[in-house]
Amino acid sequence: MAPFAMRVDRAAADPVTQVASYPMDPGAWQLGPHVDWIPETSEPLRFARYEGMPDGAMTVSPGIAVSRQARFSSGTIDFDIKPLAYDDTGIIFRRHGEDAGEMVYLRANPDCPAADDCIQYAPITHQRMQWDTYSNYQGQAPINPAGWNHVHLVVAGEKLTVTVNHAADPTLVVPRLQGTTTEGGIAFKGPAIYANLVIRPGPASALPDVHEGVPAADTVMTWLAATPSALPVDRPVGAADIPASRSWHAIAAEQTGLVNLSRNFNVRRLSVGWLKTTITAGTAMHRVLRIGWARQITVFLNGKAVFAGDNPYRPEDRRLSPNGRLEADNASVPIALRQGANDIVLAVGNTWLGADGHIKPTAYGWGAEARLEELRQ
Incomplete structure (x- = not known):
């Protein structure tokens, strides 16, 4: 042709x-x-x-x-x-x-x-x-x-x-x-x-019929962020690594709920990005935290690690659906909220395994999103 x-x-x-x-x-x-x-x-x-x-x-x-x-x-x-x-x-x-x-x-x-x-x-x-x-x-x-x-x-x-x-x-x-x-x-x-x-x-107003959708129900839209820290080399990320309270500042989530660390931080080393949100519960309750992330994550609830996961692109058989990409369905984490304020902290790693087998900071996406849903029986 x-x-x-x-x-x-x-x-x-x-x-x-x-x-x-x-x-x-x-x-x-x-x-x-x-x-x-x-x-x-x-x-x-x-x-x-x-x-x-x-x-x-x-x-x-x-x-x-x-x-x-x-x-x-x-x-x-x-x-x-x-x-x-x-x-x-x-x-x-x-x-x-x-x-x-x-x-x-x-x-x-x-x-x-x-x-x-x-x-x-x-x-x-x-x-x-x-x-x-x-x-x-x-x-x-x-x-x-x-x-x-x-x-x-x-x-x-x-x-x-x-x-x-x-x-x-x-x-x-x-x-x-x-x-x-x-x-x-x-x-x-x-x-x-x-x-x-x-x-x-042409003019910047030539596509009037293109509209954004609305975020899924229970999407977490309010987040704080702290400056990324160096990725520990000899141990998992732990509660002691969570930044001090004075280190946090507001960060915008996109319309879908994604918090894009790749846009907000210019980091050239293996790092952990930090996100925090506070959920206030009128009474003690059980919920499901649905999370999407790229590339590694540890979830802390009130200072205690409740989940850790990897969303690699390589090797292929370890990719999370959909095909190693970030989506809120990457994992579902049951959590128990206490009455009052509950701090949820996400530690998001930027490690990428290259085709040559070498570990390096990702040259692609880095971020996370979350939804808080009722626990279904």
Whole structure:
């Protein structure tokens, strides 16, 4: 299948304020630097001219290609992509160097479009690409895993829709972008071939019908956080590690209840993040604490550890549902609340086991969420 060619005149000096197509040639793109989630590569970007690609095509091996000129805030982005592997191949927009941006990518699974992870949105903050904490922003997509695909993004302020291969309805809807940037550059991640990049700036109010859902009942939305501490190397996290009372400060939960430690703390070492909430019970009662986390967690109730768990991505047979991602159903913990105030503290580790077998701080998501439910008989 040939790519879906889309030709408009190149922009003048300021591509932010008018429609622009960006040529796929060495003068317009450069190989981006390696970070933990972007493979290091010595393979250069390759450029070619083909029928149906008036501005050329660019092959990106594992790594990223960074536009030397393109800038984007709100509007539309169109491009064609031919994935070269089952990987996270796609676009990073509103990019601020390696540190921050918004990413939409395809997983060219031979089972697409039936697989529920063919397309995903993930924010990038502090060089962490947080695919594993946003499983609510992935889904099925009409992807041709071995051929060309057309991707159409509409970005309006904090809202995003993505349509793949001219589908009648958006393939992916993101009611609120979770990154920290509102404007920035453009990059493509390989391994894939890219062509026909067209950017049309537009208003930040172009998607009025995209709405956020409401959090699940009994979602814990009020949290305090303390500065992450070094992960103990020779023992489990214990009650003695809980920060002093003066160390805590308010931290915002997202609409789903997720507290995103990757966004709030720029940590480069193996660490424990700390979250606390207080539940006031009119009488002694039993409840179930449903928790989701990435990547390790210890739950303390009134200073006593009541649960410890791991949610690893490797080895594969130890992944918690859904497939090693953070969701509130990762674990259910029965707890006994006393009458009056009850402090629940979550100690959340950021340890990641790499494909090379080495332990390191995660380059992906780090955080937790919780719901407090009645105990069902």
